[in-house]
Amino acid sequence: MVQIVLALIAMGLTSPARAHDIYSHLLDSCGNSCCNEQDCRPVPYRITPEGVQMLVDGDWVEVPGYTIQYRALLGDKGETAGGHWCGRTYQRVDNSVFHVTQCAVLPPNSALLTLRPGGTGGHGVP
Numbered sequence: 001m002v003q004i005v006l007a008l009i010a011m012g013l014t015s016p017a018r019a020h021d022i023y024s025h026l027l028d029s030c031g032n033s034c035c036n037e038q039d040c041r042p043v044p045y046r047i048t049p050e051g052v053q054m055l056v057d058g059d060w061v062e063v064p065g066y067t068i069q070y071r072a073l074l075g076d077k078g079e080t081a082g083g084h085w086c087g088r089t090y091q092r093v094d095n096s097v098f099h100v101t102q103c104a105v106l107p108p109n110s111a112l113l114t115l116r117p118g119g120t121g122g123h124g125v126p
Helices: 002-019 108-115
Strands: 040-042 045-048 051-056 059-063 068-070 084-091 097-106 121-123
Touching: 051 084, 051 097, 059 084, 059 097, 068 108, 097 108
Parallel strands: 068 097
Antiparallel strands: 040 084, 045 051, 045 121, 051 059, 084 097
């Protein structure tokens, strides 16, 4: 009986990791893991004259440049044209929310759009 319980616990602990395998190797600019098994996900993104924004929980979030990695992720299903966001969502006392980006992933070809003055575009936007 104990072995069955341990097996069920082990299966439960490995399930989220499998879902986040495409993020498990990502490190931020300080060498910390971008992902804690629940805070990374594919998201639509857009490039504006002000910078990169990502659609997280229905809100367009300004993404700091130092968090952006231009790369393709093995296992990306393409539903957001290569946009992925890792971070945390916090709730304020007034019940509004704010998002803190730890890592953002954009496809390599979008680097040219973000470096060009006045470059605009939207990618992965439904």
